[in-house]
Amino acid sequence: MKRWEATAENGDFVTEDDLNWELVKNKVKSLALNNNGQMIKLPDNCEYIQGKTASATIGSNKIDVESRFVGIILGNKTIKIRVDEKTNDIQIEIEDETNHLHSSRRKENSN
Amino acid sequence: MKPITYIVQDGKKIQINYLDAKSSTFGMVAPFESSQTNIIQLYVPDAAAITNIRLALINTGGIVFGNSTFGIDTRSFIDLNVVPESFFQGVSNKSVNSPYNIKISNLNRSSSRYVYLNVNIPIGQEFIGGTIRYQWLFDYA
Numbered sequence: 001m002k003r004w005e006a007t008a009e010n011g012d013f014v015t016e017d018d019l020n021w022e023l024v025k026n027k028v029k030s031l032a033l034n035n036n037g038q039m040i041k042l043p044d045n046c047e048y049i050q051g052k053t054a055s056a057t058i059g060s061n062k063i064d065v066e067s068r069f070v071g072i073i074l075g076n077k078t079i080k081i082r083v084d085e086k087t088n089d090i091q092i093e094i095e096d097e098t099n100h101l102h103s104s105r106r107k108e109n110s111n
Numbered sequence: 112m113k114p115i116t117y118i119v120q121d122g123k124k125i126q127i128n129y130l131d132a133k134s135s136t137f138g139m140v141a142p143f144e145s146s147q148t149n150i151i152q153l154y155v156p157d158a159a160a161i162t163n164i165r166l167a168l169i170n171t172g173g174i175v176f177g178n179s180t181f182g183i184d185t186r187s188f189i190d191l192n193v194v195p196e197s198f199f200q201g202v203s204n205k206s207v208n209s210p211y212n213i214k215i216s217n218l219n220r221s222s223s224r225y226v227y228l229n230v231n232i233p234i235g236q237e238f239i240g241g242t243i244r245y246q247w248l249f250d251y252a
Contacts, residue, residue, distance in 0.1 A: 058246070
């Protein structure tokens with residue numbers, strides 16, 4: 001199971017199976033990415049983002065999820081923790097206002 | 112989620128399934144000639160928003176790749192007179208992080224800007240003419 005999991009300001013536990021992110025994104029006090037049981041938890045009480053990177057060949061009416069990420073916005077920087085959908089590689093991305101990308105990687109064993 | 116690729120033909124946007132190098136979309140292209148320009152656009156109607164749109168060239172359709180062969184440009188409007196002056200610098204081989212992927216800005220929350228594509232066949236190269244494949248990459252929440 002791969003999904004984002006959040007605790008809302010009112011204490012409710014919500015996941016992407018329950019709610020559209022747009023409905024909850026401004027009411028989240030903690031956010032984690034559940035990667036088949038491996039929990040990637042972000043610091044509490046931040047401004048959060050989450051999403052997936054998809055690919056689609058022209059003409060195909062379906063997408064492949066290539067990776068998914070959770071992250072926080074700190075000032076003019078966005079920090080994302082990205083997990084490759086197939087390999088479970090974890091990548092840390094830091095983007096600043098000029099969209100310059102810094103990253104570091106480590107190999108993560110899949111269960 | 113069902114992404115749609117439009118192509119502009121006769122002033123209208125129609126949904127397409129592929130871009131063929133030899134017959135329909137790029138037209139017949141002889142060595143040392145440029146093809147007609149195709150204007151395409153990504154539209155993802157069932158996403159609240161898409162971001163970080165990129166286009167990858169993943170199959171050259173039998174055309175030998177050169178760094179001034181596969182033209183690409185973008186605009187926020189349709190202009191039939193635009194001829195791409197930038198080019199793919201490599202074949203991406205379906206890699207999300209390929210340096211050859213071209214960043215495409217949004218036109219609105221669910222659409223890309225219009226992407227202008229053409230093909231320039233280098234002189235002295237054989238043109239086989241197959242299906243050129245491009246791949247969209249994008250983020251969604």
